[in-house]
Structure formats: C-alpha cells, structure tokens
Amino acid sequence: MKIIGKFAQILFFICLPLLVFTGSVAWAVNSTWLYTSGFEKYDVQQILAQNGLPLTENDLDNIARDFVHYFNSSEEFIHLTMQINGQAVELFNEEEIIHFKDVKGLFRLDYAVLLGTFIYCLIFTAGCIFWRRGKYDSFLARSAVIGSGVSLGIMLIILIAILLDFDSLFYQFHLISFTNEFWSAEGNMLLLFPGGFWYDMFTYGALFAVGLALIPGIAGGIYMLFVRRRKSDQYPQSNRQG
DSSP, X not given: OHHHHHHHHHHHHHHHHHHHHHHHHHHHHTOXXXXXXXXXXXXXXXXXXXXXXXXXXXXXXXXXXXXXXXXXXXOSSOOOEEEEXXXXXXXXXXXXXXXXXXXXXXXXXXXXXXXXXXXXXXHHHHHHHHTTTTSSHHHHHHHXXXXXXXXXXXXXXXXXXXXXXXXXXXXXXXXXXXXXXXGGOOSHHHHHSOHHXXXXXXXXXXXXXXXXXXXXXXXXXXXXXXXXXXXXXXXXXHHHXX
C-alpha cells in the first residue's frame, strides 16, 4: 500500500505543475483583456492604419473576442473580414490562417492536459480525504506543499528565462512547436501581434501560474501549522494525565 501511495504522490508532483502551467495558458488564451491591452499598449490601431488598414477601437475589441471564440469553437480555420471603405477585406492571408489553425491545435492539447491533470489531482485529493478518513490528511497537506514548491520552481525558471532572453525563448518555442514556418508569414498577423505583445502575454501568464501554484502550498501549509498547534496544545494535557 505504501508503494501505491508513493507512486500516486510522485504522479501528483508531476501533474500539479502541468495543471498550473496549462491553467495559466488557458487563462491567457481566453482573456480578452490581454488582447485589448496589448493592442492599446503597442499602438496596433495606428500601425495598422499606416499599413492601409484603418480599424476602429471597436474593431480591435471585436477581433479580440473573435480570437477567443475561434480558439474555443469547432471551426477549423479563422476568417476575419473587416469593412474598409465599404469593402470586405480579409484580415489574414492563407499562410497566417494555416498558422492560427496550428496554434489552435496547441491550445486544444493544452485543454486536454489541463483536464487530465485536473481530474487526477482531484482524485488524489479526494482519495486522501475520504480513504480511511483522517489518516491521509497530513499526507495530502505535505504533498500539496511539496507539489506547490516544485510548481513554483518551474514557473520561476520560466519567468526568469522570459525576462533574460525572451526573443531566443520565443524563437525556440516556434521551432519546436510548429512543423512549418507559417508563423513568420508577413502580413497583418505580425502587425496585430508584435513581439512586445507576446512578451507581455508570456510574462502575465507566468505570473498567473505563480499565483495558481501558491494556492495548494498555502492551503497545505496552513493545515500543517494547524495540526502542529493542535498537537502542541494536547501535549501538556498528556503530561498532566501521566
């Protein structure tokens, strides 16, 4: 039984960082605020206008919502059409559209890993709480603290790598993640999403992951302190009885 418990705990240590990471990616993908704040910060509206695509702020807000919808829909390809001087203009070219399909595939993989790790962590937690009730509570708390520490360590390493050399990290990410070079296609994609936009999104995502990683660690730490205090309160009573 101890071997099974140790194996389950090690698997928990693997799943918790993955849960934290994929959870932060899912949050970033679905945060329209990250899109719109990036558009504003990097003057995307002005840059697009200078390149013959005069869009309003409302247009950019709609683009942000359309991306969130696309990444969560069953649509294979994204097609964003903007009205420019009374004419319908396709926002992205063919290579860019294929690239966004590849990106959507990565996000679908992220969702799958998120769901799988969440289910395992939930089962592990429920098992520790309800199996021979009370016996494995401290085991769960210690596992949460250690798993949180592992998650924090990984996320902090990623955050430091982002801060030190984001360009190289971003480039290597594309080489590993995609089988084609459509991610470098020249068009409105690069104007809409400049390098600084992705730097901010990765940074916010890593910080969000750090916040997620702290939750189980804090909860487990509080429980361990509670148990230790309760035992220390009971210890003088046992001495008096003796």
